[in-house]
Amino acid sequence: MNDFLQNNGFLIVTMVQQALLAMSLYYPLMCGQLSLASPGFYALGGYVAAIIGTIEYFAPWRDSLGWVIFPLEWLAAGIISGILALLVGIPALRLRGIYLALATIAFVEILRVICLNLTITGGAIGIFGVPQLFESRWSYIWTFGPLLILMLLFSYRLDCSRVGRAFKAIREDELAADAMGINPTRYKVLAFVIGAMLAGVVGAMSAPFLNTWNARQGTFDASIAYLAYVLIGGSRSMWGPLLGGALLAALPEILRPLKDSRLIINGLVLVFASIYMPQGIAGALGKLRDNVGRSFGFFRGGK
Amino acid sequence: MTVLLEAHQLSRYFGGLKAVNNVSFQVNDGEIFGLIGPNGAGKTTLFNLMTGLTPVSGGTLHYRGERLTGLPPYRIAGMGIGRTFQNIRLFKGLSALENVKVSQHVTTKSGLWGGVFCTPASRAEEKRVDEKAWELLHLIGLADRATELAANFSYGDQRRLEIGRALALEPQVLLLDEPAAGMNAAEKRGLTAFVREIRKEFKLTILLIEHHVPLVMNLCDRIAVLNFGELIAVGNPADVQKDPAVIEAYLGAE
Numbered sequence: 001m002n003d004f005l006q007n008n009g010f011l012i013v014t015m016v017q018q019a020l021l022a023m024s025l026y027y028p029l030m031c032g033q034l035s036l037a038s039p040g041f042y043a044l045g046g047y048v049a050a051i052i053g054t055i056e057y058f059a060p061w062r063d064s065l066g067w068v069i070f071p072l073e074w075l076a077a078g079i080i081s082g083i084l085a086l087l088v089g090i091p092a093l094r095l096r097g098i099y100l101a102l103a104t105i106a107f108v109e110i111l112r113v114i115c116l117n118l119t120i121t122g123g124a125i126g127i128f129g130v131p132q133l134f135e136s137r138w139s140y141i142w143t144f145g146p147l148l149i150l151m152l153l154f155s156y157r158l159d160c161s162r163v164g165r166a167f168k169a170i171r172e173d174e175l176a177a178d179a180m181g182i183n184p185t186r187y188k189v190l191a192f193v194i195g196a197m198l199a200g201v202v203g204a205m206s207a208p209f210l211n212t213w214n215a216r217q218g219t220f221d222a223s224i225a226y227l228a229y230v231l232i233g234g235s236r237s238m239w240g241p242l243l244g245g246a247l248l249a250a251l252p253e254i255l256r257p258l259k260d261s262r263l264i265i266n267g268l269v270l271v272f273a274s275i276y277m278p279q280g281i282a283g284a285l286g287k288l289r290d291n292v293g294r295s296f297g298f299f300r301g302g303k
Numbered sequence: 304m305t306v307l308l309e310a311h312q313l314s315r316y317f318g319g320l321k322a323v324n325n326v327s328f329q330v331n332d333g334e335i336f337g338l339i340g341p342n343g344a345g346k347t348t349l350f351n352l353m354t355g356l357t358p359v360s361g362g363t364l365h366y367r368g369e370r371l372t373g374l375p376p377y378r379i380a381g382m383g384i385g386r387t388f389q390n391i392r393l394f395k396g397l398s399a400l401e402n403v404k405v406s407q408h409v410t411t412k413s414g415l416w417g418g419v420f421c422t423p424a425s426r427a428e429e430k431r432v433d434e435k436a437w438e439l440l441h442l443i444g445l446a447d448r449a450t451e452l453a454a455n456f457s458y459g460d461q462r463r464l465e466i467g468r469a470l471a472l473e474p475q476v477l478l479l480d481e482p483a484a485g486m487n488a489a490e491k492r493g494l495t496a497f498v499r500e501i502r503k504e505f506k507l508t509i510l511l512i513e514h515h516v517p518l519v520m521n522l523c524d525r526i527a528v529l530n531f532g533e534l535i536a537v538g539n540p541a542d543v544q545k546d547p548a549v550i551e552a553y554l555g556a557e
Contacts, residue, residue, distance in 0.1 A: 154419055161418025161425070162411055162432070169405040172394035179354055179388075181380035181409035181472055190415065 009138025011253050015246040016144040017206060022229035022245030023151055024199040027191045029235045030164070031184075032171035033093065035192055036223035037104035038199040040111040041085065043218025045077035045203025050127040050213040051120060052076065062131070070133050070143075074204045081200025082193050089192040093185060105223055116215040126214020133208045140209045147205070148242075151198060155238035167191055232273045234280020243281045307332045307508050308353075308476065313362035313372075315348055322348040324532040325362070330476075335502060335509045337523030337540075339516070341552060344529040346512045347389055350478050353510075354386050355379045366476070381409040385474035387465040389481045389512070395454035399445050399464055402453050403436040406471040435471065442501075443467040458485040463497075470505065477501075479511045483518055491515060495522050520544065528552065 005012075021038055028035040052058050052073050062069050092103045115121040122128075134140055158164040166187045169177040174184050207213045225248070233244020251269060255262035277284040308330040315323040323345040330336045338346050351357035353364060355376040364371045371379055385406070394402050411432060417425035440446040443463045448456070453464060462482055469477055482498070483491045495518060502509055513519045519526060520540045528536040528543060530552040536543050543549055 157419040157421065158415075161415075161429070162408065162413045163415045163418050165401060165405050166408055168397060168401070169394050172396050173392050175356065175376075176388065176392040176394065177405070178376040179356060179380055179386055180406035180468065181377050182405070183375070183377045 005138045006136065009136060009141075011250060013137060013140045013144055013209065015249045016141065016148050017202060017209070018229065018249035019242045019245035020144065020148055020151065020202045021199060021226055022233060022241035023148075023155070023238065024195040024202070025226050025230050026155070026235065026238060026241045027167075027195040027198070028188070029230060030158075030167040030171060031188045031191045032174070033188055033191065034097065034101045034227075035092075035104045035195065036101050036227060037085075037088070037107050037192075038195060038226055039218040039220075039222035040104075040108040041081040041196040041199035041218075042203040042206070042222070043108075043111060043115065043213075043215070044084065045074075045081055045200030046207040046210075046213045046217055047115060047121050047127070047203075048077040048080055048200070049073040049204035049207040050130045053131045053208065054127055054129065055120075067133065070208065073207075074201045077200040077204030078197045081203075082197040085193040085196030086189065089189040089196075090185075093188045093192060105220060108218055108220060108223055112215050112218055115218075122214065124215065126212060126216075127207075128212050130207045130211055130213060132211065137209070140205070143205045143209075144202075147201065152238060152242070159238070163187070163190070228270060230280070232270065232277075232280055234277075234282035234284075236279060237282050237286070239285075240280045240282035247281070304331045304333075306330070307367060308510075309365045310353075311363045311365075313349070313352055313364060314360045315345075315352055315357060316360045321532045323352060323529075326529070326532075326534045327362075328527050328534060328537055330508060330510060331525075333502070333506070333508055334524040335498065335511060335522055337519045337526040338510060338512045338529065339514070339519055339526060340529035343531075345532040346529055347480055348532075349529070350386065350480055350510075350512065353379075353478065354384060377409075380406075380472060380474075383473070383475040384478065385469035385472040385476070386478035387462070387469055387480055387482060389484070391458075391461045391465055393453040393461055393465060393468070395452065397453060398450045399440060399453055399456070400436055400449040402464060402468050403439050403471045404432050406468050407432050407435060407473075410473050439467045439470055442470075459487075459490050462486070466497075466501070470501065474505075474507065476508045476510065479509060479513075481512050481514065483513060483515050491518055494518070498522060 021042060024038040025035065052069065065072070088107055092100060095103050116124055133143065166177070166182045169180065169182055170184050170187055178184050229244035229248055230241050232248060233242065234240030251266055252262060255265050258265060306329045311327050313323055313326045326349065338349065340346055348357060352359050353371070355371070355374055359372050362372070366382060366384065369382070394405060397405070411428050413425040413428050437446060437449070440449050443466060445460060445464060445467070453461065456464060466479070466482065483494050486494060498509060501507060511523065523540055525538060526540050526543045527534060528549050535548045535552060536546045
């Protein structure tokens with residue numbers, strides 16, 4: 001068991017981490033908004049942690065606070081991401097559909113190029129030797145795991161609360177929601193900020209986990225990968241992004257024995273999944289559950 | 304009798320088309336005010352102007368002395384003006400119960416943290432929302448199908464659910480856009496009784512767009528007739544029916 005964790009710890013933690021990033025897309029999607037800005041906030045959060053962890057200015061803090069500096073990094077990353085999301089979200093969320101997706105991709109690119117050229121972010125080389133929170137890769141499950149459970153609880157409660165209902169009403173019909181007294185801009189920005197803060201915190205947890213941080217962390221490729229997570233997993237329930245992120249993060253590793261052809265298989269899985277499971281894995285599982293439930297009801301003589 | 308809504312020279316132009324042109328009228332507290340006219344007369348556009356969904360090109364609209372023109376739709380809804388849509392716009396992917404809960408938004412105030420952390424205040428509020436939603440579903444006769452998705456309901460039931468959703472706003476004014484469209488004769492008779500019942504129970508003022516003339520004549524206290532965006536007659540049903548301009552608009556001149 002211990003060997004298994006030592007060998008696969010990195011993969012398991014990565015699955016949880018990617019599931020969390022997929023969930024950061026879920027909140028805007030609850031309002032029907034496709035935002036691909038998460039890699040930008042993920043990169044930003046990582047830089048916040050890497051900078052606090054390495055530069056001279058924070059050295060006395062690090063010495064006196066010990067491990068407490070890490071939760072503070074997460075907090076700082078969350079707050080900074082949230083503020084930036086508010087500034088970006090208010091103008092960007094006037095756009096709809098594919099235009100919002102494009103604008104958020106542009107945001108990720110802008111942030112990437114800025115980080116590539118600033119001194120504080122280490123330019124093209126990035127930041128090396130980010131201090132570690134744990135000795136082994138596997139131990140990082142103790143940061144990502146609780147965050148995932150927390151976010152699942154958060155999503156579950158949100159879904160049946162007043163704010164969650166407003167999100168879903170906007171997703172279903174923004175104009176009708178407006179006419180029913182819901183301020184669409186306000187809730188769309190709120191959902192965007194929640195997603196951004198989550199991505200930022202995940203970034204801040206990831207910088208120590210990966211030991212190094214550079215501009216390649218937040219790219220257009222990552223935007224597309226996260227989009228695939230929610231498409232394959234399903235965007236109608238919180239389980240969709242969780243399953244999509246975890247499974248797609250694991251897929252390349254599972255297919256590793258196939259050597260070069262694994263990329264082809266990886267692509268085929270995406271294509272077939274989107275054809276045969278248009279509601280994603282979570283949607284297909286939900287349908288299966290309903291069907292099984294119905295046939296049991298039939299056998300019991302129910303309706 | 305007090306004036307509740309006052310439209311003054313309300314206009315909306317789409318390019319060269321005068322969809323609503325210099326329309327002025329008053330709606331009194333507690334009345335059922337019918338809005339009729341041939342297809343394309345501007346009735347729905349007028350409703351959209353009144354609820355803020357379409358910005359006005361000119362003119363003003365006041366509700367209890369407060370100016371509505373220029374306000375966003377959600378503010379107007381928050382002031383107590385609810386509506387239904389001609390081409391039903393329910394939240395189709397949500398259940399009937401959720402549809403009726405959603406529009407209690409303006410009468411509740413639980414925020415993100417209250418909802419997520421389940422604070423006592425938010426829990427009490429959620430209980431009230433739930434009770435009210437069930438009450439309304441019983442009223443519109445859909446309580447036994449509360450958890451079904453709105454998309455699965457028949458046309459007539461969807462129209463009723465839309466009225467239920469608008470009532471959840473606790474409005475003082477209700478705008479009904481062709482509530483009888485697609486209903487059969489029996490359903491139409493039921494609707495007449497239902498509209499009277501909700502006016503009495505919720506002390507509503509109702510504006511109603513309707514094509515079915517007997518229903519309008521029977522139900523409305525006063526009627527306004529629109530033709531090509533212009534208001535050509537306002538008055539009680541008997542007088543409007545005899546008005547030469549109205550006859551001309553519907554049947555053409557002799």
